Amino acid sequence: MKKSIGFIFLLCYVLMMSMCRKPDIFPEEGYDERLSGGLQTAFDATSQSFTHEFEGMSQYDELIHELGDAAFEQTFVTAPAPINNGLGPIYNNVSCISCHHNDGKGVPSTGGIESSLLVRISQPGVDEHGGPLGIQGFGGQLQDKAVFGKLSECNVDITYAEQTYTFPDGTTYKLRTPTYTLNNLYQPIVVNYLLSPRLAPPVFGLGLLAAIPENQILAHSDINDRDGDGISGKPNYVWDPEKEIVMLGRFGLKANTATLMTQVAAAYNNDMGITNRIFKHDPTYNTSQWDSLGDDPELPDSILNAVKFYIQTLQVPARRNVNLPDVLSGKKIFMEAKCGSCHIPTFTTEINVALPSISNQRIQPYSDLLVHDMGPGLADNRPDYDADGTEWRTAPLWGIGLFETVNYPAYYLHDGRARTITEAIMWHGGEAEFSKNFVAQLNKSDRDALLKFLKSL
Amino acid sequence: MKSFTFLLPIILFSCVIISSCKKDSEQNSSTTTDLEKKIITDFADIVAFPNYQEIETKAMFLNQQAAILNTSTTAANLTIAQNSWRDLRSSWELCEAFIFGPVEDFNYDPALDTWPVNKTDLDSLLASNNGLTVADIEQLPSSLKGFHPIEYLLFGVGGNKMAGDFTSREKEYLLSLTASLLSTTTALRSSWDSGSPDDFKTQFKTAGEGSTRYEKRQDAFITLVSAMAGICDEVANGKMEVPFAAQDSTLEESQFSHNSTADFRNNIKGVEHVYLCKFNSDGTGLNDLVNSKHLALDNKIKNQLSAAINSFDAIDDNYGSAIYTQPVQILNVQNAINALKTTLETDLMNFVFINVKN
Numbered sequence: 001m002k003k004s005i006g007f008i009f010l011l012c013y014v015l016m017m018s019m020c021r022k023p024d025i026f027p028e029e030g031y032d033e034r035l036s037g038g039l040q041t042a043f044d045a046t047s048q049s050f051t052h053e054f055e056g057m058s059q060y061d062e063l064i065h066e067l068g069d070a071a072f073e074q075t076f077v078t079a080p081a082p083i084n085n086g087l088g089p090i091y092n093n094v095s096c097i098s099c100h101h102n103d104g105k106g107v108p109s110t111g112g113i114e115s116s117l118l119v120r121i122s123q124p125g126v127d128e129h130g131g132p133l134g135i136q137g138f139g140g141q142l143q144d145k146a147v148f149g150k151l152s153e154c155n156v157d158i159t160y161a162e163q164t165y166t167f168p169d170g171t172t173y174k175l176r177t178p179t180y181t182l183n184n185l186y187q188p189i190v191v192n193y194l195l196s197p198r199l200a201p202p203v204f205g206l207g208l209l210a211a212i213p214e215n216q217i218l219a220h221s222d223i224n225d226r227d228g229d230g231i232s233g234k235p236n237y238v239w240d241p242e243k244e245i246v247m248l249g250r251f252g253l254k255a256n257t258a259t260l261m262t263q264v265a266a267a268y269n270n271d272m273g274i275t276n277r278i279f280k281h282d283p284t285y286n287t288s289q290w291d292s293l294g295d296d297p298e299l300p301d302s303i304l305n306a307v308k309f310y311i312q313t314l315q316v317p318a319r320r321n322v323n324l325p326d327v328l329s330g331k332k333i334f335m336e337a338k339c340g341s342c343h344i345p346t347f348t349t350e351i352n353v354a355l356p357s358i359s360n361q362r363i364q365p366y367s368d369l370l371v372h373d374m375g376p377g378l379a380d381n382r383p384d385y386d387a388d389g390t391e392w393r394t395a396p397l398w399g400i401g402l403f404e405t406v407n408y409p410a411y412y413l414h415d416g417r418a419r420t421i422t423e424a425i426m427w428h429g430g431e432a433e434f435s436k437n438f439v440a441q442l443n444k445s446d447r448d449a450l451l452k453f454l455k456s457l
Numbered sequence: 458m459k460s461f462t463f464l465l466p467i468i469l470f471s472c473v474i475i476s477s478c479k480k481d482s483e484q485n486s487s488t489t490t491d492l493e494k495k496i497i498t499d500f501a502d503i504v505a506f507p508n509y510q511e512i513e514t515k516a517m518f519l520n521q522q523a524a525i526l527n528t529s530t531t532a533a534n535l536t537i538a539q540n541s542w543r544d545l546r547s548s549w550e551l552c553e554a555f556i557f558g559p560v561e562d563f564n565y566d567p568a569l570d571t572w573p574v575n576k577t578d579l580d581s582l583l584a585s586n587n588g589l590t591v592a593d594i595e596q597l598p599s600s601l602k603g604f605h606p607i608e609y610l611l612f613g614v615g616g617n618k619m620a621g622d623f624t625s626r627e628k629e630y631l632l633s634l635t636a637s638l639l640s641t642t643t644a645l646r647s648s649w650d651s652g653s654p655d656d657f658k659t660q661f662k663t664a665g666e667g668s669t670r671y672e673k674r675q676d677a678f679i680t681l682v683s684a685m686a687g688i689c690d691e692v693a694n695g696k697m698e699v700p701f702a703a704q705d706s707t708l709e710e711s712q713f714s715h716n717s718t719a720d721f722r723n724n725i726k727g728v729e730h731v732y733l734c735k736f737n738s739d740g741t742g743l744n745d746l747v748n749s750k751h752l753a754l755d756n757k758i759k760n761q762l763s764a765a766i767n768s769f770d771a772i773d774d775n776y777g778s779a780i781y782t783q784p785v786q787i788l789n790v791q792n793a794i795n796a797l798k799t800t801l802e803t804d805l806m807n808f809v810f811i812n813v814k815n
Contacts, residue, residue, distance in 0.1 A: 045672065046680040047557050048687070070695060075567075077575035077600055082707040084573060094571075094598060102561065113599045114564040145598065148578035148585075320672075405670060408562040 031362060033323075036398045036457070037208055037316025038349070038361025047406050049317040050103040050204040050399060056357045057313065068310025071303045072096040072103075076272055078147040079293055086298030088273040089150040089284050089291050090143035092118045096267065096307065099200035103314060104399075104406040106200050108178075108416025110144050110156040116200040117416060118142070118271065119156050119180060121193055122382060129239030129246075131256070131385055132194075137187050139283045141270045150289050151186040160417070165426065169444045175426060177377075178417050186289075194382035194389075197415040198253050202406075205398060206251065207312035208363045210260055211349035214248055220344055220368040231341045231431045233370040236393070238385045242278045250369050253414040254384040255393040264308045274299050316363070317399050321456045330453025333446055337438035342394045342431070344368040366397035366457065375429020378413065390430055401455035421454050422447075492746055493813055497677050499740030500555075500731065501649070501658045507736045508552045509646040515545035516642040519607075520635040526620075527628045535620045539611050543716055546604065550720045551736075553691075554727030555684045558657045558670075559648035567599045568641050572710050574609050575600035583626050591640075594633040603641075605711075607634050612713040665815045674815040681743065682806050685728045689765075689798035692724045693791045697776075701787055706777035715775035722769040725794060728801075729762045747805070750812055754804055761797040768793040 035041045042052035053065045075095045076087035092115070093099050099106045099116040106116020119142045122132035134140040138153055146152040160176035167173070180195055221233045236249040240258045242265070247258035257263045262278065269279035275296040284290045321327050334340060343366040352359040371391040381389035392414055400421065403410035411417075412424035428436040439450065522538040549570065552560075560566050579601055587593065594602055610631045612618050648655040657670075665674030696717070700708035711717045729735075734742030748755040771786040772779050779787060 044679060044683070045676050046683060047561065048680075048683050066694070070699070075571055075573065075600055077573055078577040081573070081575070081577055082705075087575070094600060098567065101564075113567055147575075148581040408670065 033364075034318045034320070035362070036319055036364045037205055038363050040205075040208060040315045040357065040361060041318045042315040043318045045317065045320055045402060045405065047102055047408075049402050050202055050314065050406055052315040054207070054313040054315060054357045061309070061313070061355075061357075064306050064309045065313050067303075068306035068308070071307050072100075072310055076274060079291070079295055079298070086274050086295065088143075088145075088147040089282065089289050090146045090152055091273040092141075092143055092145060092271045094272065099271065100203050102406045103204055103311075104202045105403065105411060105416075106407065108158070108197075108199050108411050110158065117158075118198055118200075119144075120196040120198060120382065120384075123190055123193055126383075131239055132383065135190055135193060137287055138189060138193075139270075141283065142182070143270075143273070143283055146289075150284075152184075154182045154185045157181045157183055167444070167447070168441060171444060171447075173420075173422050173426060175423055176417055176419075178415060194380075196254075196380040196382040196384070199411060199414060199416040201253065201395075202399060202403075203311045204314040205316040205363075205365065205396065206260055206263075206314070207355075207358050208316065208349055208361060209250055209365060209367075209369065209396065210312065211352060211358050211361075212250075212347045212363075212369070213350045216347055217248065217250075217369050221370055229338070229341065230434060231338070231372065233342065233368055233372060234386060234391065236371050236384070236386045236391075249385065249387075249393075253393060253395075254387040254391065255369060255371050256384045256387065260312055261304075261308045264311065265304060268299055268304070268307075276304050277301055278304075313357070317402055319364075319456050320401070321452070324452070324456075326449045326452045327456045328453075329446070330449035330451065330456075333442065333450045334453055337435045337450075339432075339435050340366075342368055342370070342372055343397050344394075364398060367394040370394060372432070373430035374432060377429050378427055380414075397454065397457050399457065401457045421451055489746075489749075489812075490815070492741065492749070493674055493678070493815070495741040496734065496743060496746060497664055497674065498662050499734045499742065500681065501661045503734055503738055503740035504730050504736045505552070505555060505661075506646075506649050506658055508548060508730075509642075509649055511737075512545065512548045512552065513639070513642040513646045515541065515548055516635070516639040519545050520632075520639045523628075523632045523635040526623075527632050530620050530623050530628065532620045535611070535618070539714070542604075542607060542611055543714065543719070546711070546714075546716060547719065547723050549604070550723035551727035551730060553724050554688045554731050555681065556688070557680050557684055558661065559655055560645060563644070563648065565641055565645045565648075567603075569603045569638065569645075570605070571599035571603055572605055573600070574605045576609070579606060579609065583624070583630060589626060589629045589633055591633045591636045594630075594637045602634055602637055604638070605713075607631065607638065608711060608713045608716075610634070612715075614713065616713055616715050675809065675813040678743075678809045678813045679806070681731055682801055682809055685731055686798050686802035686806070688724050688728060689794050689801065692721050693794035693798065696721060696724075697787060697791055700777070701780045701784070701791075704780060706780060709777045709780075712777055715777060717776035718769055718772050718779070721776075721790075722766060725762070725765050725769075725797075728797070729766065732758060732762065743805075746812070747808060751808060754800075754808060758797070758800055758805065761793070761800055765790070765793040765797045 040054050042049060073095060074084050076084045078087050079085040087094060107114045108117045109115045110117055120140055121135060121138055121142050122140055123135050125133040127133050132140055142153050142156060144152050144154060144156050159179050162174050162176040164172050164174050180197055218235060221235050223232050223234050225232050236255040237246050238249040238256050238258055240247045240262055242262050249255035249258050251257040251263045265276050265278035268274040268276055270283060273282040275282050276299040277297055280296055345364050345366055347363055349358060349361045349363060371387040371393050373390045374392050379390040383389055413427060418424035418427055425439050426436060519541040522541045526534045526538045556566060610627055647653045649658045651658055660668050660670045661677060664671035664677035671677045696710055700706060709717050711720050732743050734740040744755055768790040772783055774782050
């Protein structure tokens with residue numbers, strides 16, 4: 001009996017001790033590597049993998065998402081028209097989907113129906129909010145198409161000079177350097193103009209990026225490189241025309257846009273010539289090409305809000321093959337090459353009671369959303385708020401392994417000059433010089449492992 | 458598009474099933490693998506490529522009829538040209554049940570079928586002295602070429618176009634538009650041709666076995682099911698719903714020809730073609746795989762396909778009028794298509810995740 005009491009006492013003691021353990025942080029290895037978007041991860045590796053709506057939304061939110069989806073595909077036409085009117089008078093393309101094919105990227109060409117590349121323009125100096133200084137008659141973006149009877153601002157012709165390089169193991173790769181030439185200008189232009197080409201980026205996962213707490217992003221900022229690792233990481237503080245305050249830029253290839261609402265409204269206005277409550281005049285306002293129809297804003301607020309909500313609530317595709325030895329080895333090389341110093345693998349989104357589906361998710365964007373000096377090879381030499389002419393925002397790498405599936409053929413980097421991931425890596429410079437050189441000296445086996453890791457994202 | 462997160466439990470479950478099924482006979486596994494390969498191969502050889510070939514052939518015929526109409530603008534020739542547009546349109550709508558691959562990669566879809574027509578610019582273009590050669594047409598934005606501008610010229614607003622209404626510039630524009638359309642359909646067909654540089658047919662047929670576009674065979678199946686469910690959604694909740702909900706016939710897609718109901722029906726018939734693998738001949742389809750493992754699901758899909766396709770019979774007014782006069786019939790069609798869509802994107806998609814293991 002006494003032995004039994006002693007045993008029971010001992011058992012209770014062990015139980016109590018185990019119950020009194022303080023909660024630990026959930027171990028890193030306990031997370032499923034496939035869940036790039038946390039609970040908002042889509043298990044689809046097909047051409048539709050960027051198009052899935054958030055899980056767990058209310059019926060009303062689903063309806064708004066679907067309205068936004070339909071509006072995202074809507075083709076605009078010249079006013080007056082019974083539907084979808086207001087295109088132009090000058091524009092880059094006719095719908096959101098025309099540039100973001102399958103909610104992904106497009107083609108680095110200009111002037112065609114498939115073209116997804118636009119060119120920003122400015123002159124030395126800054127505007128009243130510290131942003132790029134536009135050019136009279138051209139504004140801040142070149143519209144290379146026009147409705148009937150109007151003149152496009154110019155044609156942008158792209159030519160490439162290609163050079164072949166060789167890895168130590170004898171494998172060759174080619175890098176093509178683009179040159180942008182403005183032809184058929186509709187009016188004379190100042191000679192000291194600055195150009196910055198931008199290829200439309202994918203639109204999935206943006207709601208999750210918007211939900212990363214600002215302090216998590218700033219924690220990676222090291223403008224003066226105090227830790228001496230050669231990597232700075234600069235936040236780009238930009239003027240937000242909706243809120244009329246300076247905010248941390250997160251979106252755009254130079255992080256020159258703070259919110260999804262401004263991103264969507266600016267795209268409607270600059271890319272399609274559609275006026276809205278944030279951008280009340282089309283790019284021809286105060287020029288001889290202005291249509292003066294008095295129909296502004298052309299885009300109902302409900303549609304603007306729905307499209308913003310649509311791109312806010314697109315899931316991230318799941319990673320694939322995460323446990324293959326080559327992929328694991330490639331991830332190790334990725335970190336050894338210090339790629340992960342800017343392509344930060346993991347963030348946790350903020351608590352959001354209004355939109356629980358986006359709240360408190362461990363996500364793997366592989367970006368710090370900061371701008372970095374990428375070297376002279378990629379420089380556009382056109383400042384954009386705090387981002388100088390060599391700095392670009394770290395591109396999120398989630399989904400990069402599916403670019404070729406979603407948008408074939410795939411193009412990489414801000415202007416689509418890279419046709420493979422290898423080319424994209426070898427274009428890195430500036431703060432990423434070490435990483436590029438690290439990859440350049442890898443043997444073929446390790447280089448292939450690195451690519452397999454990147455293709456798993 | 459609906460979320461795929463709901464598939465996570467299915468994926469985990471299928472991993473358990475797969476790992477616990479190792480003792481199954483290799484013969485069964487090999488038979489299933491062969492069946493899966495056959496389904497993919499037959500889809501490419503029997504449905505997709507012949508459909509694209511037929512589109513090109515019919516586009517050629519439409520171009521020829523536009524040429525005849527150009528030289529002899531009679532009521533009879535106009536009727537033949539209009540009917541050849543409808544005929545081509547039917548083949549195009551069938552292939553919208555599998556909008557993936559080159560048709561989306563190389564923007565053949567918007568080049569052929571952008572909607573709405575930019576009528577303001579189209580009328581301005583016709584009223585101008587601008588060139589209307591094929592080379593000129595190729596430079597126009599997508600809303601000024603393809604199916605719907607051709608439809609506008611052939612049928613006119615309200616579908617009341619008469620042979621005597623044609624201006625010489627309209628005929629010139631029409632001829633160039635049909636030549637441009639033919640050129641695009643040739644490129645589309647070629648992109649699936651085994652001998653072409655793109656050769657998407659081989660890409661698809663080698664899914665899971667060297668294809669650079671479809672790493673796993675399962676990806677090809679998901680693509681098929683996703684495309685089928687996608688067109689059901691677009692028809693029921695987009696093409697039909699938008700003008701119906703707004704009670705606005707200007708939102709109808711094929712409003713000049715009053716061909717919308719036929720368009721919708723052919724979209725769903727295209728889904729049937731993919732599922733059963735049939736076009737001008739029959740092959741091994743998804744139904745064969747589903748039938749061998751889940752008879753009830755196969756029957757359900759077949760019944761819902763029939764119900765959805767047959768439900769269109771009740772709409773006997775043209776769609777632009779039916780949105781005002783036949784709301785019950787339209788709702789019934791939408792419900793039938795949505796039921797099919799739900800089965801495809803849940804039951805059939807789950808089936809694919811569980812059963813297509815590569």
